[in-house]
Amino acid sequence: MTRRERxxxxxxxxxxxxxxxxxxxxMAGPILASFLVSFCDWSILxxxxxxxxxxxxxxxxxxxxWQSLKVTFIxxxxxxxxxxxxxxxxxxxxxxxxxxxxxxxxxxxxxSVMPLVAVSLVWMWIYNPKFGILNFFLGKLGISGPEWLQxxxxxxxxxxxxxxxxxxxxxxxxLAGLKNIPFELYEAAIVDGANSWQKxxxxxxxMLSPTIFFLLVMGTIGxxxxxxxxxxxxxxxxxNASLFYVLYLYMQGFRWFHMGYxxxxxxxxxxxxxxxxxIIFKSSAAWVxxxxxxxx
Amino acid sequence: xxxxxxxxxxxxxxxxxSALFLVPLxxxxxxxLKAEGAIFVFPPQWIPKSLHWENYKTALxxxxxxxxxxxTCIITFFSLVGTLFxxxxxxxxxxxxxxxxxRVLFMVLLGTMMIPYPVTLIxxxxxFNRLGWVDTFLPLIVPxxxxxxxxxxxxxxxxxxxxxxxxxxxxxDGCGSFQIFYRIHLPLIKPALxxxxxxxxxxxxxDFLGPLIYLQSQEHYTLALGxxxxxxxxxxxxxxxxxxxxxxxxxxVILFFFAQKRIIGGIALTGLKQ
Numbered sequence: 001m002t003r004r005e006r007x008x009x010x011x012x013x014x015x016x017x018x019x020x021x022x023x024x025x026x027m028a029g030p031i032l033a034s035f036l037v038s039f040c041d042w043s044i045l046x047x048x049x050x051x052x053x054x055x056x057x058x059x060x061x062x063x064x065x066w067q068s069l070k071v072t073f074i075x076x077x078x079x080x081x082x083x084x085x086x087x088x089x090x091x092x093x094x095x096x097x098x099x100x101x102x103x104x105x106x107x108x109x110x111x112s113v114m115p116l117v118a119v120s121l122v123w124m125w126i127y128n129p130k131f132g133i134l135n136f137f138l139g140k141l142g143i144s145g146p147e148w149l150q151x152x153x154x155x156x157x158x159x160x161x162x163x164x165x166x167x168x169x170x171x172x173x174x175l176a177g178l179k180n181i182p183f184e185l186y187e188a189a190i191v192d193g194a195n196s197w198q199k200x201x202x203x204x205x206x207m208l209s210p211t212i213f214f215l216l217v218m219g220t221i222g223x224x225x226x227x228x229x230x231x232x233x234x235x236x237x238x239x240n241a242s243l244f245y246v247l248y249l250y251m252q253g254f255r256w257f258h259m260g261y262x263x264x265x266x267x268x269x270x271x272x273x274x275x276x277x278x279i280i281f282k283s284s285a286a287w288v289x290x291x292x293x294x295x296x
Numbered sequence: 297x298x299x300x301x302x303x304x305x306x307x308x309x310x311x312x313x314s315a316l317f318l319v320p321l322x323x324x325x326x327x328x329l330k331a332e333g334a335i336f337v338f339p340p341q342w343i344p345k346s347l348h349w350e351n352y353k354t355a356l357x358x359x360x361x362x363x364x365x366x367x368t369c370i371i372t373f374f375s376l377v378g379t380l381f382x383x384x385x386x387x388x389x390x391x392x393x394x395x396x397x398x399r400v401l402f403m404v405l406l407g408t409m410m411i412p413y414p415v416t417l418i419x420x421x422x423x424f425n426r427l428g429w430v431d432t433f434l435p436l437i438v439p440x441x442x443x444x445x446x447x448x449x450x451x452x453x454x455x456x457x458x459x460x461x462x463x464x465x466x467x468x469d470g471c472g473s474f475q476i477f478y479r480i481h482l483p484l485i486k487p488a489l490x491x492x493x494x495x496x497x498x499x500x501x502x503d504f505l506g507p508l509i510y511l512q513s514q515e516h517y518t519l520a521l522g523x524x525x526x527x528x529x530x531x532x533x534x535x536x537x538x539x540x541x542x543x544x545x546x547x548x549v550i551l552f553f554f555a556q557k558r559i560i561g562g563i564a565l566t567g568l569k570q
Contacts (some may be wrong), residue, residue: 008393011473015389018382019405022442027408030419037418044425090313096306106556107314110321113552113559115502117520118541121527122324125534131336133323165320169563176564217410225412228504232524246414253418254509266415273412 038264043257055264065265067240068248069272071156075244076223079160084215087170088208092200094171095178105175109168120232123162124149149234152241159229159242170215177211178204206289213288217280224273245269328352328538335534348535355526355536356543363515364522371436371507371518372500378440379496380489383447388477390448391455392463402452409445421509431512436503440496447492453565454488455481491562494555498548519544 001009013020038055042048059065090108094101111119126132127148135145146154185203194202205212227246230236236243236251249269253262322342327335328351330344356362389395390402424435458481466476482489507518517525523544530536552559 005394008473009395012389012393012395012398015393015473015477016386016401018441019386019443019445019448020401022382022439023404023408025423026420026439026442027411027416030416030423031411033419033422034415037422044422093306093310093313096303098303098306098310102556104310104314105560106553107317109560110549110552111317113498113502113548114545115504115520115523115548117502117504117523118545121523121537121541122320125327125538126320126323128534131338131340133319133340136338136340165317172560172563221410221412225414231504231508232527249414249417250505254421259418259422263418266412266418270412270415273410277410 034263034266037260038267040260040263042259044259045257048260051260055261056268058261059264059268064240064243064248068243068245071241071243072224072226072245074156075160075226076220078156079163080216080219080223082160083163083167083170083219084212086164087167087215088174088212090167090171091174091178092204094175105172108171111165112168116228117232119162119165120229123158123165123229124233127158149242150238152239155234155238155242159226159233162229170219173211173215174208177208181207209288210290213280213284217277220276220280221273224269224276324538324542327534328542330535332533332535351535351539352543355539358530358536359522359526360515361519361522361540361543364517364519367433367511367516368501368518368520371433372497374433374437375440375500376493376496378437378442379444379447380493382441382443383451383492384482384485384489385477386443387448387451387455388481391452392476392481393473405445405448409449417509424510430510431516432510433516435510436500436506444496447496450492450562450565451485451488454485458484487558488562490555491558494551494559495562497551501548 037048039050039052040048041051041054094104094108098104126134129135129145129147129150132145132148134148138145148154148158181204185207186199189199189203225246226244227250230242230244230247231250234242236247245265246269249262249265252258252265326342326344329347329349330341330351331346331348334341334344390398390405420435421430424430427434429435429438462480463476466480471479502520503518504520504524507521508524511517511521514525523540526540527537
């Protein structure tokens with residue numbers, strides 16, 4: 001290493017120092033601490049007591065843990081693909097060189113900039129069984145609407161429908177992905193006599209697969225961490241039908257001060273998310289197409 | 297000619313979709329202007345018989361929303377300062393300076409974006425509790441001075457687009473790395489910094505879980521937290537609840553209208569990483 005290189009290296013470390021400190025203090029340290037705390041009985045008021053794997057044992061036989069896992073899985077499995085599909089559909093429509101693109105884009109993205117607490121309140125009012133606008137519309141179609149947030153059957157579908165209002169970010173990313181597909185590919189396909197569906201199937205989808213992959217990973221991670229809407233709208237009810245995992249974790253940790261138990265919950269969640277991400281990554285070899293691979 | 301006709305269904309779908317997306321917002325505005333009795337009228341009226349603008353005043357004075365507003369502004373401002381300072385410097389280091397381990401550290405940084413926040417939630421609370429920072433704004437401000445992985449990633453993309461020759465020329469003129477950062481790069485990535493500022497503003501302004509965990513006494517509440525308390529107290533006064541909600545979401549929505557291009561550019565860029 002020359003003197004100049006050494007100097008640059010030192011300056012480099014200084015430049016990233018804030019992040020290094022932050023990483024240790026607010027990320028790596030807490031993760032390690034959370035691991036240790038998960039083996040303790042700790043209510044914050046009293047000193048921590050080492051109890052080995054007892055928290056994890058309790059967890060296996062805790063019906064609310066399984067309920068929250070079930071709720072979160074159902075939500076993730078339905079809302080993520082549904083959200084991606086809708087975002088892609090809107091992006092495809094907007095990519096047809098439509099007039100007023102900016103206006104439409106704004107409308108579809110607008111809900112994504114609103115505070116989730118306010119969004120939750122509007123939807124509570126929309127889902128009001130008697131005076132809400134949704135059941136009014138359904139009534140006009142001759143359907144008598146369900147009790148939505150007060151119904152154990154409909155509370156999850158209600159939250160999933162609401163999540164569609166927040167597809168704006170995904171739509172923008174899809175739109176950027178679509179703009180990146182070289183037009184020559186479509187021209188070549190037209191010359192070969194391909195119809196719209198064939199073009200979509202053989203050009204758009206493969207070229208977009210890295211974007212789909214990215215959004216699928218981020219969407220899955222995000223859906224496992226749903227909290228605010230459940231906290232504000234249902235507090236996990238009725239009868240724990242919307243007891244999302246992080247909501248349960250919050251209750252254990254910050255309502256009942258079971259810090260040890262909540263930490264073990266957070267570790268299980270992390271492992272689940274890691275596993276899901278890994279599965280998506282593994283599967284991606286089969287369906288994600290990277291241009292660079294062909295170029296080589 | 298055929299092409300033009302083909303576009304009719306597209307416009308049809310788009311108009312229908314946007315109408316669906318606008319309904320909640322319109323319903324919110326309509327409700328916020330209704331008299332107490334008029335909210336529970338069936339069928340619902342889209343345009344209230346009489347406009348009750350005083351709902352806004354009532355909604356915002358029942359609880360000390362002015363204090364909540366001030367608190368939210370303080371937190372948002374300092375978090376903004378911290379994020380801009382730290383993320384721009386760290387991103388510069390990753391983008392422009394060569395040092396051993398740079399690649400690995402950057403991979404670690406990208407990896408932290410995938411770590412679920414609940415796993416750090418409890419130890420962070422314990423840490424801030426030990427420091428005596430619970431029920432102060434510090435837990436919501438201080439971490440932003442240590443860079444956010446997402447913004448570092450975003451800014452790095454912009455730095456990478458600045459030609460290397462600029463750095464070389466400056467070095468020949470005797471500039472050190474930090475002078476290059478301050479004099480050359482910062483002015484050039486100003487648009488990106490604005491994008492980061494806006495996204496950070498929206499994130500902090502809308503944050504709920506952070507304030508919920510760390511702020512305990514009502515005089516320290518933020519707007520989002522205050523709104524939730526309001527909901528608990530006046531759970532059937534939908535006109536007041538909608539009025540308060542609208543006021544709270546107004547700043548981010550207005551900001552979005554003014555800075556659309558930057559926000560959209562920033563979001564779009566996140567999807568294009570390899």
